[in-house]
Structure formats: C-alpha cells, structure tokens
Amino acid sequence: MDRVPVLKIGDILLVSIQVDMDDNTALALQDTLTERIVETSAHGVIIDITALDIVDSFIGRMLSTIASVSRVLDAETVVVGMRPAVAITLVELGLSLTGVRTALNVERAMELLELSRPARASSLSVVGDGLDVFDDDSPVA
Amino acid sequence: MDRVPVLKIGDILLVSIQVDMDDNTALALQDTLTERIVETSAHGVIIDITALDIVDSFIGRMLSTIASVSRVLDAETVVVGMRPAVAITLVELGLSLTGVRTALNVERAMELLELSRPARASSLSVVGDGLDVFDDDSPVA
Numbered sequence: 176m177d178r179v180p181v182l183k184i185g186d187i188l189l190v191s192i193q194v195d196m197d198d199n200t201a202l203a204l205q206d207t208l209t210e211r212i213v214e215t216s217a218h219g220v221i222i223d224i225t226a227l228d229i230v231d232s233f234i235g236r237m238l239s240t241i242a243s244v245s246r247v248l249d250a251e252t253v254v255v256g257m258r259p260a261v262a263i264t265l266v267e268l269g270l271s272l273t274g275v276r277t278a279l280n281v282e283r284a285m286e287l288l289e290l291s292r293p294a295r296a297s298s299l300s301v302v303g304d305g306l307d308v309f310d311d312d313s314p315v316a
Numbered sequence: 317m318d319r320v321p322v323l324k325i326g327d328i329l330l331v332s333i334q335v336d337m338d339d340n341t342a343l344a345l346q347d348t349l350t351e352r353i354v355e356t357s358a359h360g361v362i363i364d365i366t367a368l369d370i371v372d373s374f375i376g377r378m379l380s381t382i383a384s385v386s387r388v389l390d391a392e393t394v395v396v397g398m399r400p401a402v403a404i405t406l407v408e409l410g411l412s413l414t415g416v417r418t419a420l421n422v423e424r425a426m427e428l429l430e431l432s433r434p435a436r437a438s439s440l441s442v443v444g445d446g447l448d449v450f451d452d453d454s455p456v457a
Contacts (some may be wrong), residue, residue: 179367180367182364183421188332223321225321226321256321281325282326
C-alpha cells in the first residue's frame with residue numbers, strides 16, 4: 176500500500192504524505208505527480224505533511240525536487256501542515272527546503288496559489304471608440 | 317505514524333486514508349473527525365480511499381459509523397476514489413456501506429455536497445405589487 180494518492184481540486188493537486196517514504200515511494204510519487212500536472216494542466220501542487228513527525232534530508236530533498244520539477248511545468252508547490260518540531264529540526268539541520276513555499280494549512284495554501292495565478296484579463300486592451308482621436312495630441316516620438 | 321490527517325477546505329473536511337486501519341487508528345480517526353466537525357461547523361466530510369486495495373467489513377463498518385456520527389452533527393459523508401475491484405468485492409461480500417454516499421472523485425463529491433447545502437435564500441417569499449389582482453380571472457376550481 177505504498178502509493179500516495181494525488182487528489183485534484185479545481186486546478187490544484189493535493190497530496191497528503193502519510194506513509195514512510197523510501198526511494199521507490201518517493202520516485203513513484205514524483206512520477207505520478209509530474210504526469211498528473213501535465214494531464215490536468217494544474218496550476219499548483221499542495222503537499223500536506225501533517226502526518227510526518229520527522230522531515231530528514233531525504234524528504235527535504237524530495238520536496239525540493241518536486242517543487243523544481245513542478246515549476247518547470249508551470250505549477251507552484253506549497254507545503255502545508257508542518258509541525259513546529261519539524262520546523263525547528265529543519266532549521267537546526269540547516270535544511271532550507273530550497274524553492275519550496277510553505278503555508279499553515281490547505282486553505283492558506285489555496286489563497287497563496289490564487290494570488291500567484293496570472294490575471295487572465297490583464298492582457299485585454301480596451302480599444303477607444305474613435306470619437307476622441309483628435310483630443311489626444313500627445314506626440315509619439 | 318498512525319495518524320490520519322483531517323484537512324479543511326472551506327466548510328468541508330477531507331480525509332485521505334492511506335495507512336492500514338487497526339482498531340486504534342480507526343477510533344482515533346473517528347474521534348478527531350467528530351471534534352473537527354464541531355470545531356469547524358463543517359457541512360460535509362469527504363473520505364478518499366484511493367490508496368486502499370481492500371475494503372473489508374472492518375473498514376466498511378468504520379465508514380458507516382463515521383457517516384452516522386457525521387449525520388448527527390449535520391455533516392454529510394461522501395466516500396471517493398473507490399477502485400473497481402473494491403466495489404466488486406464489496407458487492408460480493410454483501411457489504412452495502414449503509415448511509416455512505418460515494419462519488420468518483422473529490423470534485424464530484426464537492427459538487428454533491430454543494431447541491432445538498434440548504435439554500436439559504438429559498439425561504440424569502442416575493443410579495444406581489446397588487447396591480448394585477450383583477451387581470452387574472454382564471455377560476456381556481
């Protein structure tokens with residue numbers, strides 16, 4: 176049962192890590208996640224680590240790798256549910272989780288991802304109705 | 317690491333079951349879930365069982381109990397991610413998952429819960445303006 180489900184909510188993928196991650200599970204998760212990002216055109220990935228009592232350098236590297244691969248595929252990664260003790264240990268170990276954003280809970284992560292969504296309407300330019308063409312006499316050059 | 321995280325998304329609680337459920341884990345999950353429903357005034361509970369290869373009578377009973385307790389607390393339970401083989405086994409074993417609704421994935425479950433949300437505006441009655449009282453002379457009987 177070493178499979179980590181990837182749940183889709185809107186254009187966000189949600190992964191809750193609860194099992195002990197070994198090499199194979201981590202690789203399988205990366206593969207599944209990468210496929211799902213492409214398949215669903217996901218905009219963001221939320222990884223919940225509430226169940227993890229320990230985040231060692233292996234898990235830390237896995238999270239960084241997932242974040243890097245996702246970024247290449249135009250999806251942002253947010254890690255949520257980090258326990259205070261885990262945060263302290265990470266700092267003490269000097270693990271900085273490069274490229275990984277964090278949020279307190281899933282809702283905050285969704286807000287973060289919502290804010291980072293490119294505004295689709297911003298590229299639409301409003302064309303004037305032509306009546307005021309001669310009112311604007313500012314020189315171009 | 318036998319703790320199943322309960323994630324909150326809006327007024328819905330999301331639980332992804334990935335670890336082997338024994339008596340203690342199941343009881344702990346029921347307790348946590350009950351507390352969280354009350355704490356967050358949740359309207360629905362979504363239980364993801366994508367990671368489960370087998371749903372035996374123990375898991376089935378646990379799902380039914382969670383659904384019953386949630387209903388008493390005014391929250392509806394939807395089980396998602398059931399594998400085809402699991403569905404076949406459930407029917408063959410005669411386990412009917414009493415009181416448990418199912419959906420194909422989290423998004424469908426959210427739609428289901430959205431539909432079952434009591435419409436708050438429906439109790440507002442529109443009062444007529446009284447001008448067309450005599451225009452409508454269709455007999456009632």
